[in-house]
Amino acid sequence: MFTDAANFDVRDYLRKEMMPHFLCPGCGHGIALRALLWALHDLAIDKDKLAVVSGIGCAGRLSAYIDANTFHTTHGRPLAYATGLALARPDLHVVVISGDGDCLAIGGNHLIHACRRNLKITCLMLNNEIYGMTGGQVSPTTSESRLTTTTPLGNNEPNFDACALATAAGAGFVGREVTRHVPKLKELIKAGLEHPGFAFVEVLSDCTEVFGRKNDLGSSPEMIMRQKSEIRPSAYRNTVETPFHSTSLPTGILTQNDRPEYGAAHRRAAAAVVAKGAK
Amino acid sequence: MSETSIDAAPAVAPSAAKPPFNVLIVGVGGQGVIMVSKVLAALAQWRGFEVKQSEVHGMAKRGGSVFSHVRFGKRVWSPTIAKGEADVLVALEWAEGLRWLPFLKPDTGIFICDTKRIVPPFACLNRTPGAPMRYSRETADEVASYVAEGYAIDATTMAEELGNERAANVVLLGALSNALDFPVADWETTVADFVPKKTVAVNLEAFRLGRTWVAEARAPAADVPLVHAPVAASYAPRLEINADWCKSCDICVKLCPERCLKLNAERVAELAAPEKCTGCRLCEWLCPDFAIRVHLDPQAGAEGTAR
Ligand code: SF4
Ligand code: SF4
Ligand code: SF4
Numbered sequence: 338m339f340t341d342a343a344n345f346d347v348r349d350y351l352r353k354e355m356m357p358h359f360l361c362p363g364c365g366h367g368i369a370l371r372a373l374l375w376a377l378h379d380l381a382i383d384k385d386k387l388a389v390v391s392g393i394g395c396a397g398r399l400s401a402y403i404d405a406n407t408f409h410t411t412h413g414r415p416l417a418y419a420t421g422l423a424l425a426r427p428d429l430h431v432v433v434i435s436g437d438g439d440c441l442a443i444g445g446n447h448l449i450h451a452c453r454r455n456l457k458i459t460c461l462m463l464n465n466e467i468y469g470m471t472g473g474q475v476s477p478t479t480s481e482s483r484l485t486t487t488t489p490l491g492n493n494e495p496n497f498d499a500c501a502l503a504t505a506a507g508a509g510f511v512g513r514e515v516t517r518h519v520p521k522l523k524e525l526i527k528a529g530l531e532h533p534g535f536a537f538v539e540v541l542s543d544c545t546e547v548f549g550r551k552n553d554l555g556s557s558p559e560m561i562m563r564q565k566s567e568i569r570p571s572a573y574r575n576t577v578e579t580p581f582h583s584t585s586l587p588t589g590i591l592t593q594n595d596r597p598e599y600g601a602a603h604r605r606a607a608a609a610v611v612a613k614g615a616k
Numbered sequence: 617m618s619e620t621s622i623d624a625a626p627a628v629a630p631s632a633a634k635p636p637f638n639v640l641i642v643g644v645g646g647q648g649v650i651m652v653s654k655v656l657a658a659l660a661q662w663r664g665f666e667v668k669q670s671e672v673h674g675m676a677k678r679g680g681s682v683f684s685h686v687r688f689g690k691r692v693w694s695p696t697i698a699k700g701e702a703d704v705l706v707a708l709e710w711a712e713g714l715r716w717l718p719f720l721k722p723d724t725g726i727f728i729c730d731t732k733r734i735v736p737p738f739a740c741l742n743r744t745p746g747a748p749m750r751y752s753r754e755t756a757d758e759v760a761s762y763v764a765e766g767y768a769i770d771a772t773t774m775a776e777e778l779g780n781e782r783a784a785n786v787v788l789l790g791a792l793s794n795a796l797d798f799p800v801a802d803w804e805t806t807v808a809d810f811v812p813k814k815t816v817a818v819n820l821e822a823f824r825l826g827r828t829w830v831a832e833a834r835a836p837a838a839d840v841p842l843v844h845a846p847v848a849a850s851y852a853p854r855l856e857i858n859a860d861w862c863k864s865c866d867i868c869v870k871l872c873p874e875r876c877l878k879l880n881a882e883r884v885a886e887l888a889a890p891e892k893c894t895g896c897r898l899c900e901w902l903c904p905d906f907a908i909r910v911h912l913d914p915q916a917g918a919e920g921t922a923r
Contacts, residue, residue: 342897347906356861357905363865367904519901545865558870561902 342520350374350384352404359398361469363549363557365542368516369463370399372540373432375519376526388429390419392444395470395544396436396463413443416451419458427600430530433460438468441477441497448537452506454599455534461526462499462537465544473547484551499539504592509534511592515541517564521588528590534598541586636668636689638697639792642716643708644734645680648785651810652706653684655789659798659806660688670695681712704795706788708771709734711752713759720763727766728791728830730784731756743874743894767791767830774829775822780815783822790826800827851912853895859884862907868899 351374360367377387384405391400393412400407406429410418415433423431440448440462451458467485468474475485475492478499482491503511510532514522522540529536543549543560554560639656643649650671657669671684685697699718704726707713713729720727739751756768771787786807793803804820811819864883869875876889877899885907887893900910 343912346909348909351906357863360904362863362904363867364904367906368902371901371906517902556870557865558867561867561871 345375345378347371347374350378350404351402355402358402360395361544361546363543363545363560364395364469365465365516365540365544365561366396366399366463368519369396369461369522369540369542370402372516372519372522373434373461373526374403375523376530377430379523379527380530382430382530386429387432388419388422388426389432389434390415390422391434392436392439393470394436394439394468395465396434396461396542397439398470399434399463413439413445414447415439416444416447416458416460419460420447420451420454420456423456423458424600424603427457427604431458432530433458435460435462436468436476437462437464437466437478437499438474438476441499441502445477448503449506452503452508452535452537455507455509455596456599457532457534459526459529459532459536460538461540463540463542464499465542465548466496467544467548469544469547473551483548485548486551498586500537500591503537507596508537508592509594509596509598510536510590511539512537512590513539513541513586513588515564515588516543517561518588525590532593534596634689636687636692637796638702639686639704639706640683640697640702640716640719641686641706641708642681642683642712643730643785644712645682647682647708648782649682649684649708652708652785652789652792653686655803655806655810656686656792657688658810659802660686662802662806663798665689666692668692668695681715683712683716704728704792706792708732708785708788711736711739714752714754717759717762722764724764726795727759727763728788728795729759729766729768730771730788731768732770732772732784742892743896744892769826769829771826774825778818778821778825780818780822783815783819786811786819786822787826787829790823790828791830793823793827794830850915851895852915853890853893854911854913855887855890855893855899856909856911857885857887858907858909861905862903863905865904867902867904868908871902872899 358367387405388408389400389403389405390408390410391397392410392415397409400409408418415435419431419433422429435444451460464478466479466483467476473486475488477497479485479492479496481493484491500511500513510529512525512529514525516522526538529538541564545557545560549560554563641649641653653669653671657667661667665688667688669684669686672682685695687697697719700722702719702725703721705713705716705720707716707729710729710731710733733751735749735751739749759768760766769787769791771784772781774787775781775784789807804823807819807823808816862884864879866879868885869877869879873896874892874894876887876892877885878888880886895910895912897910900908
C-alpha cells in the first residue's frame with residue numbers, strides 16, 4: 338500500500354503556476370485532490386489520457402490545478418459533459434470532481450441517470466455538507482440541526498445518503514472514505530478508477546472556514562481529527578436499508594457489481610447502424 | 617489425581633504450623649504460565665496439601681501480562697499472594713519478572729527468571745528507526761543483587777536446543793523444583809500428565825535440564841539479545857517545506873504522531889525537532905496545500921533503500 342509513497346510527488350501532477358490554490362486554510366478538498374492524483378500515479382495513467390471534468394463550487398475549482406486535460410463546466414452539469422466525452426472518447430479516463438451541492442442538488446438528475454447508464458466514469462463527490470463558495474447555504478447533505486446561512490436555527494430537513502442514492506440508481510461501484518485516511522482514500526479511488534462501469538466515490542471532506550466556523554467545530558486539526566469518531570469501519574453495509582443516517586457512516590467499498598457498461602453497448606449499436614448504412 | 621485426603625500428614629515441609637507456601641508464576645500470553653501453575657498445584661494437591669490457585673490470563677492472545685498465584689499448605693484461605701509474601705517468583709519473561717519483584721519475600725524469596733525478552737509495543741514510544749526502547753536495561757547481575765536468591769536462566773535457548781522452544785516453561789519448572797521438597801519422580805509424573813503425549817520425552821528432558829542447571833547454580837547467561845532488536849535506520853528523513861504554499865492551517869503540527877513540527881514566527885510550518893521525525897509522511901499526506909514533501913535520504917555509510 339505504501340510502496341509507492343516515495344516515488345509519488347504530488348507536484349508532478351499540479352499546474353504549479355496556479356499554486357498556491359485558492360482553497361481556505363485546512364480545507365479538506367486539497368487532501369482529496371492529493372488522494373486522486375496519487376491514485377492516478379499508482380495506476381500509471383498517462384496525463385494525456387486523463388480528462389478531469391468539474392462543476393461549480395470549491396470542489397469544482399480543483400480541476401484547474403491538475404496538469405492534464407481539464408474542463409471546468411457549468412453548475413451541476415459535469416456529469417452531462419463527462420457523459421458526452423466518455424461516449425466520444427472511450428480511450429480517455431474520465432474523472433468528474435463535484436461537490437455535494439453540485440452533484441446532488443443542481444446536478445441531482447444527472448447523477449441518477451449517470452448511475453443508471455453505468456457509463457465508465459469515475460465521479461468524486463466531495464461532501465462537506467455545505468455550499469462553501471457562495472457563503473454557506475444548506476445543501477442536500479447538511480446534517481440535521483447544523484447551522485448554515487439559510488438555516489440559522491439549525492437544519493431540519495432530512496439529508497441524503499449519497500452512497501445509498503447512487504447504489505439505488507444502479508451505479509456499478511460505490512464507496513465512501515474520509516480525507517483523514519489518505520492512503521485508504523487513495524486505494525478507494527484507485528478501485529473506482531479500475532472499475533469498468535460508473536464509479537461513485539463520496540469523500541467526506543471538511544469545510545473549515547464556513548461549515549466549521551458556523552458550527553463551532555474548532556480548528557482545522559480538530560475538524561480532521563473529528564472525522565475518526567464519526568465514521569464506522571465498513572463492518573455494516575446497510576446504507577440502502579437505513580438511508581437517512583448521516584453520522585456513524587460506513588466507509589470503504591459499499592457496492593460493486595458487474596452490471597453491463599453503457600459505452601460498449603452504445604458503440605455496438607452505433608457500429609450496427611453504420612454497417613447497415615454501408616449496405 | 618489426589619488420593620490422599622487433606623487430613624493426611626503432609627509428606628514434606630512446610631509443617632502444619634507454617635503459613636502456606638507461595639509461588640507466583642508470571643509471563644506473557646502464550647508462554648505457558650498457566651501450565652506451570654497447574655503442574656505445581658496438582659503436585660501439591662497430590663502430596664496432600666490444600667491448594668489455592670488464581671490467575672489472570674485474559675490478555676493471553678495479545679501477548680499481554682499473565683500471572684498465576686499458587687498457594688499450598690495445611691490450610692489456605694486467601695487465593696492471592698500479597699506483596700512481599702511470595703516464597704518463589706518464577707518469570708517466563710524478563711521484564712515481567714522485574715515487574716513482579718516487589719511480591720517476593722525480601723529476605724528469603726527466590727527469583728527464577730528466563731532471560732527471554734519480549735518487547736511490548738509501549739516500550740517503543742520513540743518510533744524513529746534505531747531508537748532505543750524503553751525496555752528494562754538492568755543486567756542479570758544487577759537484578760540478582762536486588763533479591764535474596766536469584767537465577768537468570770536462558771530457558772528459551774535451552775529448550776530450543778532440545779528442539780522445542782515451547783518447553784521453556786518446563787525448564788523453569790525444573791528450576792523451580794529445586795526450591796521445593798517434592799520427590800523428583802512425582803514431579804516428572806505430573807509433568808508427563810500435563811504435556812501433550814507426543815512431547816513427553818522432550819519435556820522431561822527440559823525439566824531435568826532446568827533442575828540440574830539450578831542445582832549446579834551456574835553463572836547467569838551472558839546478556840541475551842532482544843527478541844526484537846531495533847533495526848538501524850538506513851535512511852534519514854528530511855522535510856522540504858514550501859513556505860509560499862503553507863497556509864498555517866496547523867494540521868501537520870497537530871497530527872504529526874511525533875509532534876516534531878511547529879508554526880514558526882511567520883506562521884509557517886517548520887520541523888522543530890528533526891531528530892524525532894520518523895519520516896512517516898503523515899504531514900505530507902494531510903497537508904491540504906501540498907506544502908510538505910518528505911524525503912528519505914539514504915544514510916551515509918548505510919546501504920540505504922528509501923521506503
Ligand atoms: S469555503 Fe469551505 S469548502 Fe470552500 S475552500 Fe473554504 S473551507 Fe474549503
Ligand atoms: S514525517 Fe511528518 S508527520 Fe511523520 S514524523 Fe516526520 S514531521 Fe511528523
Ligand atoms: S498542513 Fe500544510 S498548510 Fe497546514 S500548516 Fe502544515 S504545511 Fe502549512
